[in-house]
Amino acid sequence: MRQRLASLRHLVRYLARVTRQDLPAMHTEWERLVALVEDIQRDVEALAVAHRQSLALMDVAQAMNSSLDLDTVLQMVIDYIIRLTQAERGFLMLREEQGELRTVIARHWEQEDLSPAELNFSRSIVQRVVATGEPVLTSNAQHDPRFRNGESVALYHLKSVICVPLKVKDRLVGVIYVDHRMRSGAFAPQHLGMLMAFAHQAATALENARLFQEVRRALAEVSQLKDLLDRVFASIASGVVTVDTEGRIVMCNRAAERLLCASFEEVKGYPWEQVLAPLASTLRSYWPVVVEEGREVVGVEVSPHWPGRGRVYWQLSMSPWYGENRQLLGATLVIHDLTEQRHLEEMQRIFERMVSPEVIRQLSWEQLRPGGERREITVVFADLRGFTALGEQVSPETLVTMLNRYLALAAGVLLEEGGTVDKFIGDAAMAWFNAPVPQPDHALRAVRAAWAMQQRLRQLHPQLPPAWRLGMGIGIHTGEAVIGLVGSERRLDYTVIGDAVNVAKRLEEAARPGQILLTEATWRLVQERVAVRPLPPLSVKGKKTPLRVYEMTGLR
Structure with missing residues (x-):
């Protein structure tokens, strides 16, 4: 174009010097001038088109880079291509992992999606671009010797077509296909060049969008995994507390919040020696082992007095907390709460002192239902005679020592016969038979135990000072009562409630030292x-009719 402008300037200067004698020769120069102007006009128009296309490419690049959503980018790509090339239709196809092409966007000049019936294009042209990696421009595919034998070209009456590859780092990821079925020569070589430049921008945008989708999927998976780990971490029954290398609390789960009687927000960032003050001396001794030597500490049992909970029983384990590349981040403390277990064990030990080992071996804990059950039992009450008067003569410590000796004798005999020792009431003992495990001979077991108590009491007397030789009155009655767990969630007793207990107590109160009294209900069974x-007949409190009573004199 510079050469043409130079020629134009030369002609203008020549014409400025023309004289009348030169007019006949001007015709040729004039024609030359017109031709130069027309050429320059075409060049200017081409430059204007190229400029518009460059501006359009800049707009496209800016628009595509403004979004990382893959669907939005794909739709934007085709709409811009159709507008820039003035095509009738546009397709964007992406290559699957298996190598097959999949049409992901198909639009027409009104910027709307094509209907399924309109999804037809030249497969032979597309396959050629995929196979060679080179673009294709044809002004009339039906007359183009390269494609006129293609079935799709003839079937769909295809004319103007451009198909260019989408490449990322020389790797073909898809193709862009535009056509005009009504016009031949709808596309010029400059359209092909523009589309190639555009395809490069589009491929880059598509790759960025694809990478963004992968990152977003990965982040979603990581987020789901984190949520899962958070739920698992929160659902762990044991308390878990993580501490950084400076000794500040970083994290704790819900179980730890319950054990510490404090929320995570209340302890986050605070020194563990402050938050775990009752454990400070214990943890301080193990901190160097875990953090400095990188060793685990497992199964340390402690029983601190915890504010808000009282005495607790915990088992502690500590281990190093590592990050990436085994970088030490701090320590993890796991707290297993054994408080309830220790209380149950204590209850079991108490229960074992109440019930004979033989009964415990047969017992199912499911039988100890809250609320209890009605059952026939035989109740035994045994009380020391003269104990109150003796208490005025000796010290309390001596009195307790002597009482324990008598009650141990009574409890031992009752447990030997399979009885359940319910309680000690001062200097009296209460027990029953036939619960929690059924004992068909419960009445016989009760009278045998009572007789054995009196015999062993006589054997004990020679070992005691005369003032300590106390007698025992025993009352036995058989009747229905309710046996089970009575109380609240904080305090439960396994006991018996019913008139049978009251009757046995009244008989014991009426018995003289060394005497065993039975009601008629018990006597009939044994x-x-x-x-x-x-x-x-014995009149007792709470009974309108006197009771028929028998004194036991021996076993047969």
Whole structure:
């Protein structure tokens, strides 16, 4: 174009010097001038088109780079291509992992999606671009010797077509295909060049969008995994507390919040020696082992007095907390709460002192239902005679020592017979038979135990000072009662409630030292196995009719 402008300036200067004699020769120069102006005009128009296309490419690049959403980018790509090339339709196809092309966007000049019936294009042209990696421009595919034998070209009456590859680092990732089915020569070589430049921008945008989608999927997976780990971490029954190398609390789960009686927000960032003050001396001794030597500490049992909870029983484990490349971040403290277990163990030990080992071996804990059950039992009450008067003569310590000796004798005999020792009431002991494990001979077990108590008491007396030789009155009754767990969540007793207990207590109160009294209900169950002496009917508190009572004199 510079050469043409130079020629134009030369002609203008020549014409400025023309004289009348030169007019006949001007015709040729004039024609030359017109031709130069027309050429320059075409060059200017081409430059204007190229400028518009460059501006359009800049707009496209800016628009594509403004979004990382893959669907938005793909739709934007085709709409810009159709507008820039004035095509009728545009397709964007991406290559699957298996190598097959998949049409992901198909639009027409009105910027709307093509209907399924309009999804037809020249497969032979597309396959050629995929196979060679080179673009294709044809002004009339039906007359183009390269494609006129293609079935799709003839079937769909295709004319103007441009198909260019989408490449990322020399790797073909798809193709862009535009056509005009009504016009031949709709596309010029400059359209092809523009589309190639545009395809490069589009491929880059598509790759960025694809990478963004992968990153977003990865972040979603990581987020889901984190949520899962958070839920798992929160659901762990044991308390978990993480501490950084400076000794400040970084994280704790819900179980730890319950154990520490403090929320995570209340302890976050605080020194563990402050938050875990009752454990400070213990943890301080193990901190160098874990943090400096990188060793685990497992199964340390402690029983601190924790504010808001009282005495607790915990098992502690500490281990190093590592990050990437085994960088030490701090320590992890795991707290297993054994408080309830220790309380249950203590209850079991108490229960074992109440119930004979034989009964415990047969017992199912499911039988100890809260609320209890009605059952026939035989109740035994045994009380020391003269104990209150003796208490005025000796010290409390001596009195307790002597009492324990008598009650241990009574409890031992009752447990040997499979009885359940319910309680000690001062200098009296209460027990029952036939619960929690059924004992068909419960009445016989009760009278045997009572007889053995009196015999062993006589054997004990020679070992005691005369002032300590106390007698025991025993009352036995058989009747229905409710046996089970009574109380609240904080305090439960395994006990028996019913009139049978009251009757046995009244008989024990009426018995003289060394005497065993039975009600008629008990006597009828054991009459063939014991010797008795009938006594006058006994009037007792709470009963309108006097009770028929028998004194046991021996076993048969």
